[in-house]
Amino acid sequence: MIEVSNVKKRFIKNVGKKAQEIYAVDDISFEVPDGTIYGVLGQNGAGKTTLLRMMSGIMSPTKGTIKVDNRSYDKHSEIIKKDISYLSGNTKLYENITPLELLHIFGSIYEIDKGKLDQRVKEIIKLLDMESFKDNKIGNLSTGQVQRTNIARCFINDPKYYILDEATSGLDVVSSQIIIDFIKQEKQRGKTIIYSTHYMEEAENICDKVLFINHGKVICESTPEKIKEETNTTNLRDAFFAVVGGKNED
């Protein structure tokens, strides 16, 4: 279980000559139960990326605590990170390395035994159908192939939690379907997925629970059905606008 309690993240932005404090995440608390797909939804700049980066230990909160299975990042960063795989639209891979090498290197960083790692790499390559391009440089792969490589590197440590930040944004239908299938499949295997997007339809289909955030604050947290019921809307997109109080412009 991931517990986020009273987390704040402050950035300092220079406006002209003066520095301004901005809270990208402002006092957010929630819990992610094991075995669910948890959606973090909001507009661009709402603080989704910062929140997920903090949850995966890439950034540390200015205030508040994040606990993963009752361990906090301050003391057990390396142990927690072995249980989490983070994938975002921004995470890129090294261009001059082949997928096979990448998996081996990452596996050894996760301190997986040599024999076990070889076995696991073989399995993953078979599972994701990467045989044809496993020895090509990542820089020469197509977007879909890169996406599969990215998923493969998330698989390597067989994590308990997946944190996916806008993983489908900017991808074509086929490539994003790879990710969606991956999410559904992993849920079947009892994994927990924390997932952020601004595609409301996508979230509506797969999320067990969603968290709406705006300007760094939680607006509401519930199941998609309940939210629709409460706001009297038929889809999550309208529900979001009803909650945020803005207009549905498109």
Added chain:
Amino acid sequence: MRIKVVLSLLKKEFLNIIRDRKSFITMILLPLLMFPILIGLMGLMISMFTKVDDTISFGVNYEVSEDFKDFVENYSDVYKFEIVYEDEDKLKEMFDDEDLGIYVINEDNEYFIHYDENNTSSIANSALVEKIYQDYKQEYVAKTLEQQGVNYQDILDSFKITFVQESITEMGSLVPSMISMVLTMMISSVCFSVAIEITTSEKEKGTLETLLSLPIKKSELITSKYLTVFILSSLSGFLTYISLFGTLYFAKDTLAMLGVVSLEISGKVLAIYFISIILLALLFSGLLLSVTIFSKNLKEAQNSLYPLELLVAFISMLPMFGITGSLKSSLIPFVNISLLFNNALSTNVDSLFVLLTFISTLAYSIILIFIVSKIYNQEDVLFSTNSLKYLSFRKGKVSRDCLSPLGSLVLGIVIYLLATYFTLLFATSSMYFLLAIMPITILFISIAVCLISQIDIKKSIKFNGFSIKKFIVLTLLFIAIYFISSTIINVIANFFPSTIEQYSQVSELLNVNNIWLGLLLIAVLPAIAEEFFFRGIVLNSFKKKYGIAVGIIASALIFGIYHMNWIQGINAFIVGIALGYIYVKSGSILTTMILHFINNAYGVLCEFYPSLNFNPSGVTFYIVIAISIITLIVTFHICETKFDKKN
């Protein structure tokens, strides 16, 4: 730190960099091929300039003697000579049409050899023609003398003059400085590209996020990055080294034509070069990494690195200007390594210089790695949310109040060592300059540290809040303490006469002739610098952690020790306590700066106008002490009751 993880990270960095074709060329191919190509080209050029035609024809505008004809015909087995007889105008014409490379004009028994400066074969041939004329002249002189019964060779051998060339280096000075420059440039440029690749590019390409989500400790990350830059740059250095000495060995003949006569590369030279390459790589890796980490993007990184590269290029050329290593320069980074290259080829290597260079470079590298690891831990540097924060002096940023007590102590020691070093370095300069070193070092280093550690100077050192009322009361307090303190000093001096001697020696050293310079160097500069550091930084740092009393005493104690002799030290301790108290009570550093100035200025004025010396004795002495004590009690009381305690 887990070594296996570091090795995996290293593997990742290496694979990613070496596979890049451009990096491969700059790191491996260029260092290997640079010297053979360079020397080859030079050899080619030299052979062009020295290549002589098989048949050399030259024109003359006069009738040559049979003797000369025979002489020319039998001159060489290799070359044949052809003499063209024409008048001057015709010769010139042929020369202009390039039918003739050389022509000789005879005017009143003076022979002018004309040749074409733009034509390499003409230059080479003319040297030979000149030699013919010189040799013929010699033979002519010998013959003439012989006819008069004199032996030419005997006269020529009557005494001999021989040059004995005692060069400092075995190879002349051009080659070592060239080697120094090329190696430095090679290593720095590889460090440059690798450092950018693994920090800035990682940020720009978005792989950093992936990397940070892995279970890696920051220390492992930094170690792997530092090692990557270090290993790759030293690798390039060694390839250059192999290519360089290989070329020097195999291209002896070409080099001989360049004036490099003897080429004795001993094991010692090779060893010192080897060490120098490692040192250079160590230092550059730390330096360039700490710069590139700040940069948001490639452009910013390049902009901040180019000035650095230029500076290093200049430093690496120092041996060219005939600067040789001394123990003082062995502590200056880069300069020492550059001089070490030169030193390696000199006949007697100063082993102390090598050792000091080695130790100091190691120390600098460790400091740099420490800085790099500190910076790399900063999230906003990693994500460039506010990357230039540390280097810019913008207002309004979130600032700290003061340094930690330990920090201020370390700062004090660093300043002291630096100032001592500068003083030794410029020991032969003028007195005025030496006097200015200490306060200026204090000021510069303190301000720099404040800026780096984001201390708001105006606020935390307390430059505002000056009030005339407080100033008058506190001045009275200070004067009272001044008299009491000088009494105490007199008493101590009576018990320990040797301290007086010491003191007078010191004051003699400080003798300056110009009153205004004296005031500036002994009163104004120290007042500003010392108050800034001892009160503004040291006192505040101790005050924050241990309270006002400890703050005042600690700063006074350090202020006393800083004066480095007993009598001045005790005086400074008492004055330091007074100034510390005044600083806390007035809440403004300007007050103590002015009082400190008055205190020192009085000393300077007494030197110039002895009548100002106020040395009461007998009844006056007791009156002065009594008044002082009363003033002290009264002003102290005012301070404690009237002045806002918050200050």
